Amino acid sequence: MKIWCSFIAFVFLFLAVSCKGDKKEENQKKEKAVVPELRLTIDTTAIASFYETYPKLKNFEEQVKSLYKKKNATQLWLDNKGVVEFGNTLFNKYKGLENEGLKANFPYKEINAVFEGNADNKLSKVNTDLMITNLYFYYAEKVYRGFDEKTSISLEWLLPRKKLNYQVFSDSIFEKSTINDDKKSKMFSQYYKLRDALKRYREIEKNGGxxxxxxxxxxxxxxxxxxxxxxxxxxxxxxxxxxxxxxxxxxxxxxxxxxxxxxxxxxxxxxxxxxxxxxxxxxxxxPVSDRIKTIIVNMERCRWIDPKLEKGQQYIEVNIPEFKLYLIRDRQIAFTSPVVVGKAMTKTVIFSGTMSNIVFSPYWNVPPSIIAKEIKPGMAKNKNYLAQKNLEWNNGAVRQLPGKNNSLGLVKFLFPNSSNIYLHDTPSKSLFERESRAFSHGCVRVAKPRELAIEILKEDPKWTEARIDKAMHAGKESWYTIKKKFPVYIGYFTAWVDREGNLNFYKDIYQRDESLLKLLTEE
Structure with a gap:
């Protein structure tokens, strides 16, 4: 009987404890249920008010308005618990801007309080969300766009600029809730290679250089x-x-x-x-510190290049400090040649064009500046000057007759542009043996022009090597319009990772790195 009573008492005790536990669990569920979902209204009025308080971010206003409109004027970065995980990922990426060769200097320190000490965050929830959104656009602009086109043009960079479509970028980011670039498709591929090199050289610096x-x-x-x-x-x-x-x-x-x-x-x-x-x-x-600066400067230049450029089926690229030309076909180097570029006083322009014509046995139309500085003084001293230089008057101008001693050599390659820059042969072959080859008046002299012509005309069976040789030595100018146009890109990179993964440094022959570095360090 005692045993039975004890058993009954145990059952009642178990049921009491069990009921108490069930009740506690039920209360917890109720507590969770009563916490409403955070839902802020962030409309144009709230956005306008934000930029009155934080005017240094105003250049992002249109993108911010567009993004919130697309997201139905609700918050992007906050929930009941605070900042969502994706927001913290963004802040960590911002704090790691040094890895991208940039400084983490968002103009308002309030952003740090949002993530590093919520108790110190004096921003309203609406302004907290807006501040993080502005951080997002700040990060995107710094890393993926770089300096604006006005700045790059002031640095004499006239290559077509990459357009950063913020809406497409935003859609991609928010769909995946990440800003990692594992596919490495947002940027010119050279950027990622230089970023890896930066990491390696910073490690060398950390170990004492x-x-x-x-x-x-x-x-x-x-x-x-x-x-x-x-x-x-x-x-x-x-x-x-x-x-x-x-x-x-x-x-x-x-x-x-x-x-x-x-x-x-x-x-x-x-x-x-x-x-x-x-x-x-x-x-x-x-010093390794100087090498790091060179890498950082060239990473910024890479931000300006549209990654679509290197997806072209065929194109020609010239890197001025490297003194080299490459013809790329199907993403492989099909041809390369040493080149001579412009002197410091007559710099080769950083720009692009489309090669449309090859001119065999060309005349050289002497620029007015050379006529004034060289030809007229020469004629004053020697009445046979023009004949001895194989020159003639032509409608009030001076031109050099075709032939092996013509300043343009036996062939030139035209891609119309306002700077009158083109690729051409030269009789001064010895210059290609020099390590530094900045000697021209701005045009690009090619060490292997015959081979370049053969490569360009490769897909036209009518232009055999024999026909090309004959046209080059005809002594009479002839033009050929290329059927398949070639984009030509003339760039300026003093640090470059080649296809074998080797980091290359080239001398800053036009002293362009320092001015860009100054802008980057002032940021």
Missing amino acids: WKTIEIDDAYKSLKLGDSSPIVSQIRERLFITQDIKEDNKSAVCDSTLIKGLKSYELHHGFAPKNTILPEHITDLNI
Whole structure:
């Protein structure tokens, strides 16, 4: 009987506890149910009021209005618990702008309180949502667009600018709730390659960079077999940037070091040699901090390039500081040639055009400036000056007759433009042997013009190599209209990652990096 009573008591106790637990769970459900869904109204009036208070963000006003209208004038970043996860992702991306070569300097510090200490956030919920939206557009503009077109034109960058469609961009972002770029399709592909290089060079900087290689005024060169304390310094320096795979600390200039130096030369605008010269040491001593600045400047230039450019079936690109021309077909390099570009006083323009004509055995129409500065003074001293230079008067102007000594050589490639820039042959072949090749009056001289003509006319069976040779040496000007037009892009990049993944640095021959860097660091 006692056992039975104990059992009954246990059952009642269990039921009491169980009921109490069920009631507690039910109360929790009720508590959750009574919390209403956060629903803010963010209309044009609220938006206008926001920009009166925060005028430094006003350039985003139209995009912000459009976005909230599309989202039915409700909040984008807040729910009952506070900022949604996607909002925190955005803020973390903003705080990591250094990874994009940029400074995280949103104009209002209130944004930090929103994410880093909600208790300190004095913004209303409406203004909190609007502030995060403005951060979103700020981030998009900084990373995906860069400086506006007016600024890039002031820096003499006349290549077509990428258009950032904020609405399409916003749709993509909010559908996926992420701003990661795993597909790497939003930007010119070179941007991502330089971003990886920036990460690597910042790691080198974090580890102390590289030491200055000490040489005295008496230093001339080092060659294979030479022994010197300088050798071990060079070896250490090349190891840091992986131009050599190991540092054996040897002070003897061996084949491994020479091979490593040639790799360095190849990717820093030098013609490979078998000796280590003072100019190599000077270049090796450029601090890692300066190399990082160069990478950052060129990442900004990449922001201006439309990624659609490199999806073209075929086009020609010239990189001025590299002194090189590439013909790209089906995304592969089909042809390359050294080039000569404009002098500092007669810079080659950064722009694009469409190649429409090839002119064989061309006349050279002498620019008025050269007539005034060179030809007229020459004629005053020598009455046979025109004949000796193979020149003639032509309707009040001067032109040079076709032939092997013509300043344009045997062929020129035209892509009409207001700057009168074109590609052409030249009789001055020795200039292509120089490391620095800024000698022209602005046009681009091609080291391999015959091969370029063959490559351009490859898809036209009528233009055999024999016919091209005959036209080039005819001594009589003839024009050919290209059936399949070639886009031509003339750019300016002092840092570039090639298709093998090697980071290349080129000399800033027109001193353009510093002015752009100044704008980036002032931001």
